[in-house]
Structure formats: C-alpha cells, structure tokens
Amino acid sequence: MENFIDKLSNNQRKEMERQFEIYSTGVQEILPAIELKNKIAKSIFNEVPLKVKLGLDPSAPDVHLGHTVVLNKLKQFQDNGHIIQLIIGDFTGKIGDPTGKSAARKQLTDEEVKHNAKTYFEQFGKVLNTEKVELHYNSEWLSKLNLESIIHLAGSITVARLLERNDFSERYSSGKPISLHEFFYPLMQGYDSVALESDIELGGNDQHFNVLMGRHLQEHFGKEKQVVILLPLLEGLDGIEKMSKSKNNYIGVDEEPNEMFGKAMSVPDELMIKYFELATDLSLDEKKKINEDLEKGNLHPRDAKMLLSKTIVKMYHGIEASKRAEGNFKQIFQKGELPEDIPAIEWVGGDQIGIIDLLVELKLQTSKGESRKMIQNGGVRINGEKVTDIHENISVENEMVVQVGKRKFVKLKM
Incomplete structure (x- = not known):
C-alpha cells in the first residue's frame, strides 16, 4: 500500500494522530498498527471515508453490554465520518460459528436468522446511528458462489492452517468429530471482506483466527488488505466469566x-x-x-x-x-425505603395463592424452581416482611407490594 502518512500536512497529521489515539485506546491488538495509521492518512488525504466491518453471527437475539464493546468502537469510527458495514451472517449462521466450541454448533433456520437479525439491528440503534450504517446479509454474495468458486476459495488455505485454531485442534486431538462444513465458516466470514472491500474489521479477541482470514483472502484475491482490530472481552458481574446471558452475569441493553x-x-x-x-x-x-x-x-x-x-x-x-x-x-x-415508582399490576387471580405460584404468575421469577431457591435464600418479601416458607399461602390484598431480590418490586391492584 502506498505511504500516505508522509503526504499529510501538519494539520492533517494531527488529525490522523487524534483519530489513531481514539481507535487504539481500549483495544487488545491492532494488526498491524502502522497500516491503521496509513489507512487513516489515506482517508484524510483523499477525503474518502474508511469502510469498517463488523460481522454478526445472529445466534441469539439479546444484546448485552459485552456486545457493545465493539459497537462503542464502531461509533468512534462513525463519529469521524467513516462507513460502518454491519454484516448479518444469515448464510454463515446456518453453518454455525465453531469458535470456542467443543462440538458442532446448531445450524439456524431462515426464520431464526431473520428474527434475531431484526432484533439485533433494533438494539444496535441504541449505540449506532443505524440510518448511516450499511446493512448487508452475506447470503447476497455467498449464496451465488458455485462449486468451482468454492473449491478455488478452499484452495487458498491448508487443513494444517485451519487446525491451528484452538477449538479445532483440541477437538481433533481428543477424537471429537469435526464436520467438513465447519472448516468453511472462517473462509466464508473472510470472503465477506473480499466482497465488501473492507478497510478495517473489528472483532472480539476470541475471533482472532476468523478476522485474520479476511486479510488473508483479500491478499489472495489481489485486494488491499484490511487492518484487524481485536477488542478485549468484558467480564460479567461475577468478575470472572465473560459476560453472558447463560451465566446470568450480564447487563442487557433492553433492561429497565x-x-x-x-x-x-x-x-x-x-x-x-x-x-x-x-x-x-x-x-x-x-x-x-x-x-x-x-x-x-x-x-x-x-x-x-x-x-x-x-x-x-x-x-x-x-x-x-x-x-x-x-x-x-x-x-x-x-435509606432502606420502598421505591416511589413501583410498577402496578392488576390482579385477576383468586384471594389466596401459593407464594411460588404468585412469583411465577407475576413473572418475578421464570420458574417454580427459581422461586423456591429465591425464597430459601431470603430474597422474597411481602409488604416488607420476609417470606421463609416455600409452601406459604398468600392472602392477596389491594396495594400489596411483592419484592424479589433487591431490585424487583410489584404492587398489586385489585
């Protein structure tokens, strides 16, 4: 790539350094950093925005703060006038990203992909200006590849290189099966960068292999190579595990x-x-x-x-x-007081109900098992009084306040 840094005026160089400091702060790794500087310089010199890519695997519809780490970095690029390329992996989602998995991922249906993608985009609007985002579905180009094109694509990488991935190598060494289609996931994700001629790709540090594949394939197809920016994973509220809904250590962007x-x-x-x-x-x-x-x-x-x-x-x-x-x-x-804005729910049930059934009915807990555990741990109160008996029958009254944990309150209206 031509050197644009030396072509900049003093003011343009200051702008390049300003942007570089913003983009490089809080990241795990930039591969390679000097190329990022040069791409910023090229953008400033030619007055052409950079194309910054994020690929999304629509395997689940809920977005939490862990997902927003990369979104906040994208917003920094967007605030400086660069183009954000969001790629919904509707084609690759049917393969299933094997990253970090000890077994093959469940392949999604078209309906699941579309539902999750729609929800993703709505929630991403809380961080990004979605009106200024390029939204792509990678089936636009991947579904058009014929067998000859796929064989040519597969010929750009060796099996030994693919087995360098920790998840593949661990499964291979332990005798766990690896389906042939799983090898195609990083190739397909990398080809997205070829199709969109992306300048930069962002990803979590667990995506190291996948995002570098885009750089490798761009070079294979004679295109300018993208720069890769890897971001750290955000630990959840337990301070140990990666933020995850399954670990119940998350803060959701749609939570009240x-x-x-x-x-x-x-x-x-x-x-x-x-x-x-x-x-x-x-x-x-x-x-x-x-x-x-x-x-x-x-x-x-x-x-x-x-x-x-x-x-x-x-x-x-x-x-x-x-x-x-x-x-x-x-x-x-x-102050140890009740909140002023307790949500009110109209009660249409009977005058008497078991405490476990009450919590589930009010959707303060998702199951009877969770309700039982919360009561046994002393986390349930009725009008400020702790409930200790999981078999207790509650006499429902108007204005009765039900509290679960430290943050969930409901006031019943008869």
Missing part, C-alpha cells in the same frame, strides 16, 4: 433503568475502569480523569460506581431515566 442501574452498581471494584473504558461513551479525557482520580484517591470507588451506573443508564434510556434510577437506588439501598 432501575434494574440496569442496580446491576451496574454490583460491578466489582477492580473492573470499574474496564467498564468505563469499554462500555461507556465518555470521552477519552473523561475516562483518563476518572482513572487518575481513582488512583490518587480523589474519587471514592462508591462515587465512581454511581457515575458508571448513571452513565450506562443514560446511554440507553436518557438522562431523566438515569436521574430517576439513581434516586430510586438511593431510596432503597441507602
């Missing part, structure tokens, strides 16, 4: 403000800076100031966590909802 605020307040102290860095839209200077103040003792960790919680709620629900959630949290946890 009080729940979101309360969950953010439970982020482990040692992860606060990482959450500020990866999961908020604060400026680079604001993040540096928070870090410095915490290190010098000028900012108490509790106050920092309040700021983190307010910032997260504001990003997804607005400033007024953030203020209300803060007030609600202080009222419950600092």
Whole structure:
C-alpha cells in the first residue's frame, strides 16, 4: 500500500494522530498498527471515508453490554465520518460459528436468522446511528458462489492452517468429530471482506483466527488488505466469566433503568475502569480523569460506581431515566425505603395463592424452581416482611407490594 502518512500536512497529521489515539485506546491488538495509521492518512488525504466491518453471527437475539464493546468502537469510527458495514451472517449462521466450541454448533433456520437479525439491528440503534450504517446479509454474495468458486476459495488455505485454531485442534486431538462444513465458516466470514472491500474489521479477541482470514483472502484475491482490530472481552458481574446471558452475569441493553442501574452498581471494584473504558461513551479525557482520580484517591470507588451506573443508564434510556434510577437506588439501598415508582399490576387471580405460584404468575421469577431457591435464600418479601416458607399461602390484598431480590418490586391492584 502506498505511504500516505508522509503526504499529510501538519494539520492533517494531527488529525490522523487524534483519530489513531481514539481507535487504539481500549483495544487488545491492532494488526498491524502502522497500516491503521496509513489507512487513516489515506482517508484524510483523499477525503474518502474508511469502510469498517463488523460481522454478526445472529445466534441469539439479546444484546448485552459485552456486545457493545465493539459497537462503542464502531461509533468512534462513525463519529469521524467513516462507513460502518454491519454484516448479518444469515448464510454463515446456518453453518454455525465453531469458535470456542467443543462440538458442532446448531445450524439456524431462515426464520431464526431473520428474527434475531431484526432484533439485533433494533438494539444496535441504541449505540449506532443505524440510518448511516450499511446493512448487508452475506447470503447476497455467498449464496451465488458455485462449486468451482468454492473449491478455488478452499484452495487458498491448508487443513494444517485451519487446525491451528484452538477449538479445532483440541477437538481433533481428543477424537471429537469435526464436520467438513465447519472448516468453511472462517473462509466464508473472510470472503465477506473480499466482497465488501473492507478497510478495517473489528472483532472480539476470541475471533482472532476468523478476522485474520479476511486479510488473508483479500491478499489472495489481489485486494488491499484490511487492518484487524481485536477488542478485549468484558467480564460479567461475577468478575470472572465473560459476560453472558447463560451465566446470568450480564447487563442487557433492553433492561429497565432501575434494574440496569442496580446491576451496574454490583460491578466489582477492580473492573470499574474496564467498564468505563469499554462500555461507556465518555470521552477519552473523561475516562483518563476518572482513572487518575481513582488512583490518587480523589474519587471514592462508591462515587465512581454511581457515575458508571448513571452513565450506562443514560446511554440507553436518557438522562431523566438515569436521574430517576439513581434516586430510586438511593431510596432503597441507602435509606432502606420502598421505591416511589413501583410498577402496578392488576390482579385477576383468586384471594389466596401459593407464594411460588404468585412469583411465577407475576413473572418475578421464570420458574417454580427459581422461586423456591429465591425464597430459601431470603430474597422474597411481602409488604416488607420476609417470606421463609416455600409452601406459604398468600392472602392477596389491594396495594400489596411483592419484592424479589433487591431490585424487583410489584404492587398489586385489585
């Protein structure tokens, strides 16, 4: 690639350095960093925006803060006028990404892919300006490949190279089956970059092999190679495992403000800076100031966590909802009072009901097993009184307040 850095004026070079600092902050790795600088320089010199790609495997419809790490980085590119290419893997989703899996992934149906993709895009609108996003489905080009084209594509990589992937090598060495179609997933994902002539591809650090495949295939097809930016994975509220709905350690972007605020307040102290860095839209200077103040003792960790919680709620629900959630949290946890805005539900059941059935009926718990466990752990209260008997029958009254855990409240209306 031609060197554009040396062609820049002093002001253009300052702009290049400004953008590079923004894009390189909070990332795991840039492959290679000098090429990213040169691509930014080329964009500035030619006044042509970069094409920044993110591939999405629509295997589940729910988006949590862990997913927004890469979205926040995309927004930085979007804020500087670059083109965001979101690729819905409707074709590759039917293969199933084998990354990190000890067995073949379930292949999705067309209906599942379309439903999940629609939900994804709606939730991504909370971070990105979706009106300025290029949305692609990779079936646009992958379904048109004939057998000859696929064989040519497969000829660009060796089996030995594919087996370098940890998940494949571990399954191979332990005698677990690997279906031939699974080898095609990284090839298909890489071909997306060829079809769209992407300049940059973003991904989590668990996608290292897949995103580098795009760079490899672009070179194979005689195109300018993309730069790869890998982002760290965000640990969940347990502080150990990657944020995941299945681990129940997540903050969902669609959760109501009080729940979101309360969950953010439970982020482990040692992860606060990482959450500020990866999961908020604060400026680079604001993040540096928070870090410095915490290190010098000028900012108490509790106050920092309040700021983190307010910032997260504001990003997804607005400033007024953030203020209300803060007030609600202080009222419950600092003053020991009931929140003012308890949601009211009209009760149409009988006058008597078992406590377990009541919790499930009110959708405060998803199952009788979860309800039983919550009661046994002392997490259920009726009008402020703790319920300890899983077999207790409740006399339903008007204005009765049912509380589950620290953040779920419901007021019954007869």
